[in-house]
Amino acid sequence: MTELAGTKQYLDAFEHFRGHLKEEPSWLREMRVEAIAHFAEQGFPSTRQDAWRYTDMAKVRDSEIAFDPVSDASAYGEIKKFKQTHKGFFLFFINGQYAENYSSIPQGVRVLGLREAAASEEKLLKKYFFCKTSEIKRDAFEALNEAFFDRGIFIHVSERKKLVEQIHIVSIAASDNDQVFLTPRVLALVGRDSQATFVESYVAGNDRPYFTNAFAEIFLDEDAILEHFKIQQEGKNAFHVAKKHIRQAGGSSFASMTLSLGARLMRDESRVELAGPEAQSHLKGLYLAEQEQLLDHHLFMDHQQPSCRSRQLFKGILSGNSRGVFSGKILVRRGAQQTDAQQTNRNLFLSDGAKVDTQPQLEILADDVKCSHGAAVGRLEEDSVFYLKSRGISEKKANYMLAQGFAQEMIRDIAPGSFEDLLVRFVNEKLEKQFADFEDPK
């Protein structure tokens, strides 16, 4: 039998890896075997598939992977740096594996290694996670994460626990060899009527190429409130594929901000199931791409129950020859009456070489709903640039200020002051890079 393109190295590595899984409960091992079989069968996605038509994964498929990261001391520097600049509690992943020794856990929250949780919390895990239905099929990347994740975590926020401090979930890539494969995995159960903030960050200790393939499942129980930030600052040579599956019970509220800055190629997918009435989901995102970067966001908002409200607002700034992809789907199922759903995607080009593919998809099967979507792409308004220049501000600075305003609108007043300042700094640093080779259009 011949393998599908790019799959052989993963299949071989899994044969080796499964030998180390004897300690795992059998149900988990069986799931991994099923996942790798699924991957073997379907292989990597191609641009002929609708969901991948704008994002060619051939470079990822054809990269020779190192399955054993060689630890690199820069990870510890990153941990130190991270703790100095952020406040709250910290759960660190080093090269895709949870590093318990460096982590801190607030009261009212349990954090277990997934292997341990699979044994002691089998019922709970099976009830809330690993859900596969005929509709939700694993794609290649999800299957690979499931087959290979090692030392993932299960986070459980207790019922009625109101947590003010942020919980940082930090993935640090720091390996002394090229092209390592990192598979962080997080399951989170946010208990009934509880409140928490997760900040998911991706950083790198060096500029080596690597491949992050992250997967997270989050369940919000009734009336739970979760704020979620994802700050993607992977190394400039990294591939980053991340998938998040969020399920919300009735009355729960999820608000997320995705800030995508790093990696040479990124695919970020969020699937939200509004699985109980009166749930709310607000997804915001900001992506800043430069040079040859490709940043792809795919959202799927699944309204299953009545009286839910969802918002998607994603903005992008693109310079050089970079590319953006935005695909936002809103599905309103038959019973989901009185749905209120909106989606907006706006893109700002700083160069003629930048490109964006934006694709809204609405599928509405209920009749009493309020749904809207809008997309915009283009350069800065001539009149706005003129206004600033007429005050003595240079062409470059005027463009910079307008782009900064376009970006900062997204991150103002969504987080505590010091964290907001940090986000502003990250955005400004990236904008500086985007403007480094800004040419006066005159």
Next chain:
Amino acid sequence: MLEIKNLHVSVGDVEILKGIDLKVEGGEVHAVMGPNGSGKSTLTRVLAGHPAYVVTEGHVTYEGKNLLDLSVEDRARQGVFLAFQYPIDIPGVNNAYFLKTAVNEIRKAKGLEELDAMEFLEFLKEKMKIVEMDEGFLNRPVNEGFSGGEKKRNEILQMAVLNPKLAILDETDSGLDIDALKIVSEGVNRLRRPDRSIILVTHYQRMLNYITPDFVHVLMGGKIVKSGGKDLALQLEAKGYEWMKD
């Protein structure tokens, strides 16, 4: 300080200004009046350097230099200021940051040291009194959600802060109620100086009740058809523009 000679300006294929002549000396206030569509706003934007307008003929000399050769930002740095008829919203950029950047870019161009945040704030608060603006304005995004009156006051605040030699006010009175008109006009009066010239473009005479011009010009069909003293504005107010057509 400003001399416009036989200025012809087009947008696309349409000629809007058809030979304007206007001379403004230091410290003078010139009112340019005219019906809608006469080319008043075009004249102001050409002087500020808006890229959509093409000068097909004529000259503009400002302090001995060819103004039309200068970039938009260089005109501003050399003392030309345009108060917009429709000030532009700049979402996400707060007013104080915008004003500070403008002041410092101009200072830099003049070889002066840039003001730091504290120095600037002190300077700005002083200027805000001129148009009776409160500090709440400073942290709001530029013009976003401003009322018509607030936008125009914000324009005059910018004039106060940027300290121009030639201020061109494009229908600064439009969209203002009586109280706002008074505040804005008094702001402009406080900014009158022997070495600062003002071109005040307006459709109505009412702003000239507060700001007394030295000269009044009537712009119709892309040309200045009549010039005179401040009495000309009163005549226009009484008779309208129609009688001039012949």
